[in-house]
Amino acid sequence: MNYPFWDVPIIGSGWVLGGIAIFHVMVSHFAVGGGLYLPLAERKARLEGRDDWLEVLKKHSKFFLVLTGVFGAVTGVAIWFSIGLANPEATSTLIHNFVFGWAIEYVFFLVELTTAAIYYYTWDKISPGLHLKIGYLYAATSWLTLVIINGILTFMLTPGATWLGVAGSGSEASVFWYAFFNPTYFPSLILRTLVAVSLAAVWALVTTSRIDGFTQGKLKTSIVRWSVKWLIPSFLLMPVAFAWYLYMVPESGRQLMNLGISTIGAGTFTHVTRAILVSVMASATIAALAYFVAYRNPRTFKTGWALSVLFLAFAATAATEQAREMLRKPFVIGQFMYSNGIRKSEVEKFNREGYLTHTMWLSPETPDSPYRKVGGLPEADRTLLKGELMFRGQCASCHTRDGYRALGSLLRDRDEKSIRNIVQTLHEYKEDSPYRAFMPPLVGKEDEIEALVQYLRTLNAAPPKPEAPATQTARVDR
Amino acid sequence: MQASLSQEPKKRLAAVYDWADERLGLTGIIDLARHKTVPDHKYSFWYYWGGISLFFFIVQVFSGILLLVYYRAGADAYESVRQITYDIKFGWLVRSAHSWSANLMVLAVFVHLFSVLFMKAYRKPREFGWWSGLILLGLTMVFGFSGYLLPMDDLAYFATKVGLEIPASIPLVGDLITNIVRGGQDVSEVTIQRFFALHVVILPLMYIPFLGFHLFLVQKHGNALPPSEEAKPMSERRFIRFFPDFFAKDMGMWLIALNILAILASLYPWQLGKQADPLASAPEGIHPEWYFMSQFQILKVFGRWFPGAAGEALGMLLFTAALVVLVLIPFLDPGSKSGRRARTVTYIGLGLLLGLIFTTIWGYWEV
Numbered sequence: 001m002n003y004p005f006w007d008v009p010i011i012g013s014g015w016v017l018g019g020i021a022i023f024h025v026m027v028s029h030f031a032v033g034g035g036l037y038l039p040l041a042e043r044k045a046r047l048e049g050r051d052d053w054l055e056v057l058k059k060h061s062k063f064f065l066v067l068t069g070v071f072g073a074v075t076g077v078a079i080w081f082s083i084g085l086a087n088p089e090a091t092s093t094l095i096h097n098f099v100f101g102w103a104i105e106y107v108f109f110l111v112e113l114t115t116a117a118i119y120y121y122t123w124d125k126i127s128p129g130l131h132l133k134i135g136y137l138y139a140a141t142s143w144l145t146l147v148i149i150n151g152i153l154t155f156m157l158t159p160g161a162t163w164l165g166v167a168g169s170g171s172e173a174s175v176f177w178y179a180f181f182n183p184t185y186f187p188s189l190i191l192r193t194l195v196a197v198s199l200a201a202v203w204a205l206v207t208t209s210r211i212d213g214f215t216q217g218k219l220k221t222s223i224v225r226w227s228v229k230w231l232i233p234s235f236l237l238m239p240v241a242f243a244w245y246l247y248m249v250p251e252s253g254r255q256l257m258n259l260g261i262s263t264i265g266a267g268t269f270t271h272v273t274r275a276i277l278v279s280v281m282a283s284a285t286i287a288a289l290a291y292f293v294a295y296r297n298p299r300t301f302k303t304g305w306a307l308s309v310l311f312l313a314f315a316a317t318a319a320t321e322q323a324r325e326m327l328r329k330p331f332v333i334g335q336f337m338y339s340n341g342i343r344k345s346e347v348e349k350f351n352r353e354g355y356l357t358h359t360m361w362l363s364p365e366t367p368d369s370p371y372r373k374v375g376g377l378p379e380a381d382r383t384l385l386k387g388e389l390m391f392r393g394q395c396a397s398c399h400t401r402d403g404y405r406a407l408g409s410l411l412r413d414r415d416e417k418s419i420r421n422i423v424q425t426l427h428e429y430k431e432d433s434p435y436r437a438f439m440p441p442l443v444g445k446e447d448e449i450e451a452l453v454q455y456l457r458t459l460n461a462a463p464p465k466p467e468a469p470a471t472q473t474a475r476v477d478r
Numbered sequence: 479m480q481a482s483l484s485q486e487p488k489k490r491l492a493a494v495y496d497w498a499d500e501r502l503g504l505t506g507i508i509d510l511a512r513h514k515t516v517p518d519h520k521y522s523f524w525y526y527w528g529g530i531s532l533f534f535f536i537v538q539v540f541s542g543i544l545l546l547v548y549y550r551a552g553a554d555a556y557e558s559v560r561q562i563t564y565d566i567k568f569g570w571l572v573r574s575a576h577s578w579s580a581n582l583m584v585l586a587v588f589v590h591l592f593s594v595l596f597m598k599a600y601r602k603p604r605e606f607g608w609w610s611g612l613i614l615l616g617l618t619m620v621f622g623f624s625g626y627l628l629p630m631d632d633l634a635y636f637a638t639k640v641g642l643e644i645p646a647s648i649p650l651v652g653d654l655i656t657n658i659v660r661g662g663q664d665v666s667e668v669t670i671q672r673f674f675a676l677h678v679v680i681l682p683l684m685y686i687p688f689l690g691f692h693l694f695l696v697q698k699h700g701n702a703l704p705p706s707e708e709a710k711p712m713s714e715r716r717f718i719r720f721f722p723d724f725f726a727k728d729m730g731m732w733l734i735a736l737n738i739l740a741i742l743a744s745l746y747p748w749q750l751g752k753q754a755d756p757l758a759s760a761p762e763g764i765h766p767e768w769y770f771m772s773q774f775q776i777l778k779v780f781g782r783w784f785p786g787a788a789g790e791a792l793g794m795l796l797f798t799a800a801l802v803v804l805v806l807i808p809f810l811d812p813g814s815k816s817g818r819r820a821r822t823v824t825y826i827g828l829g830l831l832l833g834l835i836f837t838t839i840w841g842y843w844e845v
Contacts, residue, residue, distance in 0.1 A: 282737060285734065304523050305730070
């Protein structure tokens with residue numbers, strides 16, 4: 001077990017978390033939007049005496065319960081496991097500040113799960129009025145879970161000046177609500193609520209597409225068209241909410257996006273711009289398909305089409321979430337902690353006194369610390385082990401050796417001098433350095449920086465020499 | 479007054495329409511589209527793949543014309559592609575879209591071929607549709623092969639070199655044909671010039687008439703019913719209008735295809751390697767594009783099993799036999815009249831498909 005530095009080959013720890021989180025976002029936002037869709041659809045059906053709608057809604061609520069109650073909950077817990085492993089320092093900071101917030105969310109979540117089950121199991125068993133009230137209670141509590149988690153997510157991008165003023169003093173909890181209602185809180189809440197409403201439509205299209213349009217043409221037409229209309233608020237208001245959100249993100253984030261847009265022609269545009277491009281394009285396609293294929297031809301709208309819309313929604317959601325993560329660069333908690341878990345306030349100290357001796361998981365005082373092995377190794381192996389520990393501590397949260405964002409290929413064709421130049425530029429971290437927009441500083445004493453250079457040299461060496469004795473000895477358990 | 483003003487543009491539009499209708503017979507075409515129907519059943523999804531192939535072909539034509547503005551065949555080939563990729567605004571996007579859509583087009587054509595085969599859409603009276611489709615598939619693959627060399631980076635150079643081993647292994651005339659195509663004993667600037675002429679003049683001149691013929695046949699015979707649908711009585715069969723219902727869905731599919739293309743082209747831009755150096759040794763694990771990998775692997779394995787010319791001859795014999803079987807498929811279907819499933823053809827199709835997939839994966843495994 002190599003905890004706490006989670007060394008995931010090929011995809012990196014970020015994508016383990018990303019893969020789980022994207023799936024969770026698709027399901028959890030559906031839990032919020034679909035929670036409102038169900039009682040409103042039931043209300044309409046009862047007011048208009050549409051018993052055929054009620055039959056469809058019963059099936060939809062079963063699908064809803066299984067998807068959100070099982071897959072939503074399981075992936076939510078999986079996110080906890082993965083963030084704890086991927087970035088223990090940032091997770092620790094969140095827990096120390098927001099444990100009260102999570103307690104509130106847990107209460108809402110408990111009510112949410114309970115009401116979802118009661119709603120499904122009491123169709124035709126309690127009065128329609130009471131059944132509807134349970135549906136509304138579900139809708140309210142599921143939205144309130146979003147209200148809470150949104151505060152924590154947005155805190156990571158914009159913790160706000162008040163919290164940053166007390167950060168590290170031990171009295172952060174005294175400004176809990178300032179951190180919670182941070183600058184991007186409200187635009188993000190509106191954006192996520194709109195996404196939830198549109199995902200309600202997207203998932204509803206999946207279940208309603210299964211109705212036979214030839215034998216139940218009128219039913220399918222009415223319910224497919226009504227579901228499509230749930231996309232309208234999102235497409236009208238999303239651009240406004242997004243503009244507000246962008247206005248509130250830090251200037252550095254906006255610059256990263258502007259830089260991306262201005263360099264599209266030259267093909268060097270930033271990853272955040274590419275992700276936004278995919279999001280906008282997939283969203284526009286959803287609108288076109290929803291209108292031309294579903295709304296105009298509801299009878300022949302089949303499951304394959306509904307799944308295509310779902311796939312596009314998945315692409316749009318994944319790209320948007322990725323863009324949001326990118327905007328935070330080079331921090332994991334804005335202006336406080338860099339993406340590799342090093343606090344901004346610790347940089348000088350680590351440069352002066354050394355990174356490896358001070359970082360909690362590697363310190364020679366820590367039992368089983370791989371750093372303890374350094375002393376007993378020959379000089380060359382000692383350097384490579386130190387270099388690898390530097391890589392794992394400061395690079396591996398975003399880069400892999402030979403997979404996603406592989407340093408092996410990013411440094412391909414570079415000689416030792418060239419690698420040293422890059423590493424030194426990141427270490428010096430000058431005000432005008434272009435890397436400051438997305439890379440954290442490299443910290444450590446000169447011998448540690450040099451050890452990293454030597455280790456990186458082994459990653460881009462072609463052909464790789466896995467049997468080289470120095471590297472073999474330097475590898476720590478993983 | 480207001481009413482007459484708003485009526486005026488409509489009247490003018492109607493007059494223009496009437497003028498064009500008299501000369502082109504537009505009403506007849508619209509009526510035809512309105513009355514035309516498309517079968518609707520659980521396999522309808524496979525009807526879209528011909529259209530998707532056509533969409534990628536259209537992208538190829540437009541992006542190809544844009545590339546033609548800056549591309550210079552011959553000694554300057556690499557430098558011109560370098561300029562397109564790095565210096566010219568949006569050049570990277572056009573090139574990337576061209577390369578990705580070429581690959582997606584080959585994939586779509588293969589899916590179309592196998593869906594037609596398994597749905598038995600080659601049966602009477604659609605035999606010419608099947609044959610013209612086979613010709614289009616062959617031309618598509620040659621399009622891909624000839625286009626791959628044009629950037630003349632190291633990967634293109636060596637992949638073309640090994641790719642040309644496939645025609646070179648044709649018994650007796652293989653070397654002659656390969657030398658004519660290559661313009662000598664080795665891949666050089668002359669080869670680029672020849673491949674360029676093939677890619678932008680000869681192949682389009684051959685492709686477009688066959689494509690027109692193929693589309694004419696699709697329009698003439700309509701969409702074929704799979705045997706399981708044919709077995710149903712008329713009262714149980716379902717149809718949707720071609721226009722606007724099927725047309726809207728077809729356009730929806732094109733939109734999804736455009737999305738996939740745009741995602742690939744913008745997130746994974748097509749790379750340009752180092753300039754080809756004929757004197758350098760080939761990069762490790764060099765192989766042709768994925769759609770030739772199967773043939774490449776078969777030749778490689780046969781060469782191992784049967785050293786000398788015998789391996790190559792056997793490989794070519796196998797390819798020829800597969801091609802002959804594909805051509806003769808409409809005649810191998812004994813159940814065409816009764817509407818029963820033609821099991822023989824299903825087994826042949828499965829054998830071909832699994833063989834292609836297996837040898838392609840095997841090829842990549844050994845790289």
